[in-house]
Amino acid sequence: MTDTEQQTRVLIVDDEERIRRLLRMYLEKENYIVEDAENGEAALDMAISTDYDLIVLDLMMPGIDGIQVCEEIRKHKATPIIMLTAKGEEINRVQGFEAGTDDYIVKPFSPREVVLRVKALLRRSSSTKFLQTxxxxxxxxxxxxxxxxxxxxxxxxxxxxxxxxxxxxxxxxxxxxxxxxxxxxxxxxxxxxxxxxxxxxxxxxxxxxxxxxxxxxxxxxxxxxxxxxxxxxxxxxxxxxx
CATH class of the missing domain: 1.10.10.10 (Winged helix-like DNA-binding domain superfamily/Winged helix DNA-binding domain)
Known part of the structure; x- marks a missing residue:
């Protein structure tokens, strides 16, 4: 495992433990360091205090939703964000882009699709490019x-x-x-x-x-x-x- 792989940190934010566990399993197979949060409040604390290479963020969560989390993160950092949305939430999806989301994936999704999208966004992200300078x-x-x-x-x-x-x-x-x-x-x-x-x-x-x-x-x-x-x-x- 290379230094780059050791330093690639991903935060998963979703109120469903099943989804967090599934994504963690697939992303850890790619040698990413994976942490997770079950709500927006915890996600904000973690995202601002830790330099993640990418965040997978659920749109609909009780309390602070994904849009609010994304907006608050964008006040401090430019961390790449992939938003998870339910089918038919097109209006919220546009709001997500306005809040600063870089990509989105519709539920239900294939874990392999998430891995591919994470890899694609990491390749284009500032942190990855900086490591290649x-x-x-x-x-x-x-x-x-x-x-x-x-x-x-x-x-x-x-x-x-x-x-x-x-x-x-x-x-x-x-x-x-x-x-x-x-x-x-x-x-x-x-x-x-x-x-x-x-x-x-x-x-x-x-x-x-x-x-x-x-x-x-x-x-x-x-x-x-x-x-x-x-x-x-x-x-x-x-x-x-x-």
């Missing part, structure tokens, strides 16, 4: 109002670090690597999410909205660099550069 060529993209350090997986605006989720970061980097090129929402879903997602184009719009809000909090001009091309999609534009 020793063999990676340093890339820094500097623009008029923001800087993307892909080596450190970091975005700064006016020298202030912007706390982005893995998906928000990848979306910004994808657009910024091809300034002025217009990308359709369908293309962004396919390329940024790395697989055919569930086809809801609002996923892209929600992430763009959150990305703009975070950038605008420091410098509105940074947020304005992400342009909406009506009827098509989005593009990254740095009118002040060059």
């Amino acid at each position: 020793e063999t990676k060529t340093k890339e820094i993209f500097e623009f008029s109002h923001l800087t993307i350090d892909d080596d450190a997986h970091r975005v700064t605006v006016q020298n202030k670090l912007i706390n982005l989720t893995p998906k928000e970061y990848e979306l910004l980097l994808y657009l910024a690597q091809a300034p002025d090129k217009v990308f359709a929402r369908e293309q962004l879903l396919k390329d940024v999410w790395n697989y055919e997602f569930f086809g809801d184009l609002r996923t892209v719009d929600t992430h763009i909205k959150r990305l703009r809000e975070k950038l605008s909090h420091i410098e509105p001009k940074a947020a304005d660099m992400i342009k909406t091309v009506w009827g098509v999609g989005y593009k990254f534009e740095d009118a002040e550069q060059g």
Whole structure:
């Protein structure tokens, strides 16, 4: 077992012991360190006090639900989050993306599907990429109002670090690597999410909205660099550069 595997920590949050036990069994087979919480209160304490590589979070729980847990975590950390939702909870699913969820899985699910989705998100996450930086060529993209350090997986605006989720970061980097090129929402879903997602184009719009809000909090001009091309999609534009 490698050091990377030893350090990969996953938190499972679900009020059903059967689901926690099942997911723990499958994820531990992948050599992940797995911890679990049975409610939102415990999950928040654990998620904020411990640096997990990924969190599997149930949407519907008594007390503090998954949406609230996700929102609170996002105030402190950009830990990748997969939300578990019941079939037919599309409205809540969209709320989950607005709260900062990176992916979702519908119940009832196959444990093997969860493992595959966890692996896919870990590959794209900031923690995994950071562990690979020793063999990676340093890339820094500097623009008029923001800087993307892909080596450190970091975005700064006016020298202030912007706390982005893995998906928000990848979306910004994808657009910024091809300034002025217009990308359709369908293309962004396919390329940024790395697989055919569930086809809801609002996923892209929600992430763009959150990305703009975070950038605008420091410098509105940074947020304005992400342009909406009506009827098509989005593009990254740095009118002040060059």
